Structure formats: structure tokens, C-alpha cells
Amino acid sequence: xxxxxxxxxxxxxxxxxxxxxxxxxxxxxxxxxxxxxxxxxxxxxxxxxxxxxxxxxxxxxxxxxxxxxxxxxxxxxxxxxxxxxxxxxxxxxxxxxxxxxxxxxxxxxxxxxxxxxxxxxxxxxxxxxxxxxxxxxxxxxxxxxxxxxxxxxxxxxxxxxxxxxxxxxxxxxxxxxxxxxxxxxxxxxxxxxxx
Numbered sequence: 520x521x522x523x524x525x526x527x528x529x530x531x532x533x534x535x536x537x538x539x540x541x542x543x544x545x546x547x548x549x550x551x552x553x554x555x556x557x558x559x560x561x562x563x564x565x566x567x568x569x570x571x572x573x574x575x576x577x578x579x580x581x582x583x584x585x586x587x588x589x590x591x592x593x594x595x596x597x598x599x600x601x602x603x604x605x606x607x608x609x610x611x612x613x614x615x616x617x618x619x620x621x622x623x624x625x626x627x628x629x630x631x632x633x634x635x636x637x638x639x640x641x642x643x644x645x646x647x648x649x650x651x652x653x654x655x656x657x658x659x660x661x662x663x664x665x666x667x668x669x670x671x672x673x674x675x676x677x678x679x680x681x682x683x684x685x686x687x688x689x690x691x692x693x694x695x696x697x698x699x700x701x702x703x704x705x706x707x708x709x710x711x712x713x714x
Contacts, residue, residue, distance in 0.1 A: 527570035534563035539680035545710040557589035576611035583618045584690045596622035610639030617650045621694045626654040649691050658700045665691055669706045684708050
């Protein structure tokens with residue numbers, strides 16, 4: 520007799536599946552259709568975080584990414600910052616904090632969290648560079664750094680949701696657009712339209 524799946528794992532699996540559905544819709548050119556599964560994914564990631572305990576920062580990142588790509592993110596950003604008051608002590612927690620700060624327009628906090636992400640591996644360093652560029656509205660630097668993120672996504676054999684999409688670049692594109700910065704990166708892993 521098999522043991523039942525833990526609640527935190529079930530919620531995480533459902534969040535990833537909902538996000539995968541949204542990613543397929545985005546890449547098929549249906550951003551409006553993707554909003555509902557993105558909102559569902561954000562809620563499931565949050566519930567999974569609450570069930571998993573205080574060190575499962577990837578769930579907070581997933582929640583924020585889904586909410587921002589859907590076109591929102593303010594309540595989720597506030598929630599992340601409340602959760603990480605004293606916990607931003609790893610690259611993943613600092614990444615979540617940096618994204619939340621960008622959503623809330625706290626560019627100084629975003630830059631500080633991004634600076635602390637560096638040295639934790641190439642992927643975190645690339646993302647930190649892009650976050651810092653968005654935080655200071657440096658369009659040229661942002662386009663260069665996001666192009667490196669997209670290239671990394673294109674080189675991967677596997678993606679978290681099973682859908683080949685540059686989701687980190689996508690969330691940064693949303694945040695950059697709010698500051699009037701265009702992405703200008705052409706890739707089959709990026710949807711043509713987010714509206």
C-alpha cells in the first residue's frame with residue numbers, strides 16, 4: 520500500500536502543472552487565456568510554501584513569477600516581503616526579495632538583494648545583473664543581460680514545467696516594461712505578445 524502524497528508536494532505538483540498550462544497558452548499566442556492558470560499557479564505556490572516550511576524559497580519565486588507574468592503581482596510581492604523580513608540569507612531568498620522589491624517599486628532594495636545574489640552561481644549572477652539593470656532603468660544593460668538569460672534558457676535540455684519557455688526573462692520583461700524598457704529579444708522561448 521502506497522503512502523499518500525504529502526500536501527506540500529501535491530500543491531507544488533499542481534502549481535507546476537497549472538504554470539505549464541499557462542506557458543503553453545502564452546507560447547501559442549493566447550495571453551488572456553494564460554491569466555487564469557497563472558493566477559491559479561500563484562495561489563498553489565503560496566499554499567505549497569505555507570505547507571512546506573520556511574526554507575522552500577523556490578515556491579515564493581514561482582508565486583511571484585506567475586503573478587507578475589499574469590500582469591499583477593502587488594499582493595504577492597507584499598506577502599513575500601512579509602515572509603522574508605529576516606530570512607533573505609540565500610541566493611533563492613534574495614532572488615524572491617529582489618523580484619518583490621521591483622514589483623513594489625523599491626528599487627534600492629531590489630539592487631541590494633540582487634548584489635547579494637552574485638557569487639551563488641552563473642544563473643543567479645545573470646539574473647542579478649538583469650534585476651539591477653531594471654532597478655536603475657538602464658535599457659542597454661538590461662537588454663544585454665536578458666539576452667544572456669534567454670540564451671541560457673535556450674541551451675537547457677529541461678525546464679521546470681516541461682515547457683520550453685524563458686520564464687525568468689519573461690518576468691523581467693514585464694517588470695522592465697513597467698519602467699518603459701523594451702526587451703527586444705527574439706526567441707522561440709518568448710511569447711510575441713503578453714497583453
